[in-house]
Amino acid sequence: MEYTVETFQDHLAEKLKKDRGRTLQEANEKDLYYAVAAIAQERLNEKWVNTREKYKQNEERQVYYISMEFLIGRLMENNLMNCGLLDICNKTLISLGKDPEKVYSQEHDAGLGNGGLGRLAACFLDSIASLRYAGHGSGIRYRYGLFEQRIIHGNQVELPDYWLKEDYPWETRRPEESLTVHFGGEVHMHHRADNVLEFSYEDTDEVRAVPYDVPVSGYHNDVVNTLRLWSAELPEQESDILAESESKYYHHLDHMHSIEQISGFLYPDDSQYEGKELRIKQQYFLVSATIQNIIREFKEKNGRDLHKLHEKAVIQINDTHPSLAVPELMRILMDNEKFSWEDAWEVTTKTIAYTNHTTLSEALEKWPVEMIKNLLPRIYMIIYEINERFCRGIWFDHPELRDKIPEVAVIADDQIHMARLAIVGSFSVNGVAQLHTEILKKKEMKPFYDLFPSKFNNKTNGITHRRWLLQVNPALSQTITEAIGPQWIRQPAKLIGLMRYSNDRPFLDDIASVKHQNKLALAELIKSRTGITINEHSIFDVQIKRLHEYKRQLLNIFHVIYLYNELKDNPSLDLTPRTFIFAAKAAPSYHMAKEVIKLIHHVASVVNHDKEINDKLKVIFLENYNVSLAEKIIPAAELSEQISTASKEASGTGNMKMMMNGAMTVGTLDGANIEIKDLVGDDNIFIFGLNSEQVLDYYANGGYNAKDIYHTDERVRRIMDQLQVGAFGSQEIEFKDIFYHMLYHNDPYFVLKDFDPYIETHELVERSYRNQEYWQKMSVANIAYSGKFSSDRTIHEYASDIWKIKPVK
Structure with a gap:
């Protein structure tokens, strides 16, 4: 059935009465959430049964x-959108004096x-x-x-x-x-x-x-x-x-x-x-x-x-x-x-x-042999036989690879690989x-x-553009649709049509306006969660991902410290205001990652309250990072930090999500950053640092000494020394573990090696941002080329090349 606001409201009232024992007038946001979910589930269930029957009839693989x-x-908004109910549900809730966002947010992230x-x-x-x-x-x-x-x-x-x-x-x-x-x-x-x-x-x-x-x-x-x-x-x-x-x-x-x-x-x-x-x-x-x-x-x-x-x-x-x-x-x-x-x-x-x-x-x-043998004895017997037959096959059929058997054996060094x-x-x-x-x-x-x-x-990985553009950024989606029509929703490659508007001043202004509104919304969220007021005209510089040494949040916070030191030396420095936004969880037993979180917070506590720097820098860490928080941050991001040590990040998908929402990538030649660069061109991305061949060569042959950089680069030495003298916190709060790890474990992820090119690249970012028309053109190029990174393209490739299946008619 096609709903009107009145019929949807009637159905809502029926569900509330039956399932929650409430009237529309009595219902709170939680009641409404469950009632809306029940309506969506009803529609989904019918389609669910029909889908299973169709697969069975067609004998699909x-x-x-x-x-x-x-x-x-x-899943609420996603399911409502996919079922064609999101618009009518929003209108109905608003007519009842309810904020749809508050109703949908009753759902806990799974x-x-x-x-x-x-x-x-x-x-x-x-x-x-x-x-x-x-x-x-x-x-x-x-x-x-x-x-x-x-x-x-x-x-x-x-x-x-x-x-x-x-x-x-x-x-x-x-x-x-x-x-x-x-x-x-x-x-x-x-x-x-x-x-x-x-x-x-x-x-x-x-x-x-x-x-x-x-x-x-x-x-x-x-x-x-x-x-x-x-x-x-x-x-x-x-x-x-x-x-x-x-x-x-x-x-x-x-x-x-x-x-x-x-x-x-x-x-x-x-x-x-x-x-x-x-x-x-x-x-x-x-x-x-x-x-x-x-x-x-x-x-x-x-x-x-x-x-x-x-x-x-x-x-x-x-x-x-x-x-x-x-x-x-x-x-x-x-x-x-x-x-x-x-x-x-x-x-x-x-x-x-x-x-x-x-x-x-x-x-x-890798798992210990004895553990598998005790826990899964029959499975171990089969793994043992797989290994024996595999290694025997190499020995007799590939004598040129016999010396490689220890590197490929399924069971080696008393471990199952x-x-x-x-x-x-x-x-x-x-x-x-x-x-x-x-x-x-x-x-x-x-x-x-x-x-x-x-x-x-x-x-190459992809993201669903329906969730990460259509759903999370409706204003940008509407602007795109008005320019090139709605076909991009089903065929994301059609986003490339936006390039026709890269010199269209009214369109660029619309893109800028949408980004500004998203920044205002995020600033309001940050204020409500942290109490910190941020400048919505500052550059929103975003790094949101799992906290791991190779993802190099440490390099990012070193950049913050460097800028802070520059401002302390020269408070009148002509610097475009920056808001650095972090969100990340560290594994509970990962000491170094947790030290980086602590460093970010202590740098933030100093920087955010120093009146001498005139609010030119703000550092925000939003706790408990999850999908719902990402959905709020990504539409407002202007700079996407994808700065992993080259060769370490398999792909990345945060880079794709922020690109699709008009952010510029600052990154290494790692993972999908390379393919983003190949598409948008050198002028629409900020690339810096060692490449994978250089990193792998250092690992294989040596030749890098972190102490040399510490002793020769005054900026690096100043930052590193600040870690051990309580410059961010007090004498009791110091970061000697980071200091010694960087210098005495020879900076395993090349933070210090890439520091200088990273600073230089951010100087270029600043110059580019000051020319807002140029920046908006870059933004449009990133959105236009992001269709390549839709998971629809990835799944078509899996279906065609690996799974050998076709869409069900």
Whole structure:
């Protein structure tokens, strides 16, 4: 039905009465949120059923995207927009005297992810549905997200993120589709009559995997795919024992707690043995439940012959975390379906594809052999056999690579290497930006590339422009639509049509006006959250991402200190006012990252209250960074800090989001920055610093000495010395750990090496910003070329090159 304000209001009143026991007049924002969600869910459910039926009738090949993270943020506005209800809902709420933003913000960000990996997965699901592909996500329904960040006296403090403390209206529990996952126990081998080995298990710990389905709506196309999230629960028979037997109560309570931990926390601390064990349990729980579910669905639609599984299903594993999908599919095919090793291996290696997201060695997972052997004995046997056959194949078929066997063996140094397992057991291995893929092929995974050149391919990341432009920046979207029409919403490449307006003064003024309004909105948010008033005419210089040494927030805050020192030396310095905006979480056990957060806060406390610098600098750190906060910051950003050490950032997606909203990138030649530069040209981006070849050469051959820079660059020495003498805080608050780490660990991420070119580049930024017409032309160029970085383009490439699927008619 097509709604009017009156009919939508009537439906809202009906839902409030039925579900909340309230009238429209009595309803608060929380009541209205749940009532609106119920209306949206009604429409989604109808499309959901129809979509499943359509896939079944057409016998579509299904994509299963397995990821430990899905950073979906809030779904209310996204679902309303995709269902065509957002405009009428906004009008209805306003007619009731309610602020739609306050109603929608009642939704807690789903605690299902942390950073770029999870946000990418969420963007991919959006594009898969919007492009009418048969594809679904599979993850874990964590009860607690990463953590809720609070800053106390400049220090990060982690609080539990219990995002499920209130009902989550978008999920549907489906206990009738529960499955059982087994851990531990003993494996017994015996010969069948035909002399084939069979395996059986005894004394395993059983965990019930209960699915919770979340609808993934396509944009205005009636497609609703599924994000299936698995919850770990006690097997039903044990729940009965728990209720009946008081004498066993405490034992079962203990057991229940250990099971529920599996879907308890996103990224439990794995610095200790118990944490490592829990991480492996989570990973196996996810892949076992998912693959059992895939096989059950295949049999329901296609019969029992699993030799053609790969023709109807493709499993994309997002990073190394779901690598156990390889031995788990082998286990099910051999032990349950009685396949031979050769047949099981053929089906497995035609079904599973792997996306690599890193060149950082510490991020390429390895697990101790004994841990896997004890926790997953049958899985270990299969991994052992995969490794033996793989290494034997190299020895006999590739004698020229025999000396490389220790570098490629799945089991080496008493560790199981999960990335190697994923490569060996998959038919496709893709990187996520051109540079990243080239580094994988030429350096990090060269022996594998020599063995399997046809497996390797690049799929540069993308973002859903519907969320990150149409939804979060409606004023800019409207300005674009008025200029080039609405086709860009379905075909983001058409944004290039904006280049026709790059010399159109009224259009440039409109772009500038939209940015200014977004800056005013962010300034108001900052004032309400921090009490700090910022100058809306200052440059909004933004770095928002996970806090890690290689992302170099430290280089950014060194620039702030440098500018502050310059102003202290010369208060009348002609400097365009700057507002530096940071938002980031550091991993709880990552000491150096937490020290950088503390430094940012203590620099801010000095700079923001120094009247001598006449408010020319402000430093803002917005705590508890999440998707919803990013949606407020990105439309207001003017400068996008993408300053990772070259070769370390696989791709980045924050660079794409800010580019799409008209911000200029200041960055290194790293990740997708290179592809942004290739598109917009040197005049519309600010590139500085070492390139990847230079960085990799320093790592391989030495030749860099941080102390030389400390002793020869007065600016660097002054900043470094300020870290140890309490210049930012007091004598009790000093940053000797950063000082010694930089000088005595030889500045491992080249902060000091890139400091001078970074300062020079920011001088160029300032000169460019002073010519506002020139700046607006740069902004338009960035928006116009950003269509290349829509996840629609990425998903079309996955569908065509890897998944071999077509849109469903």
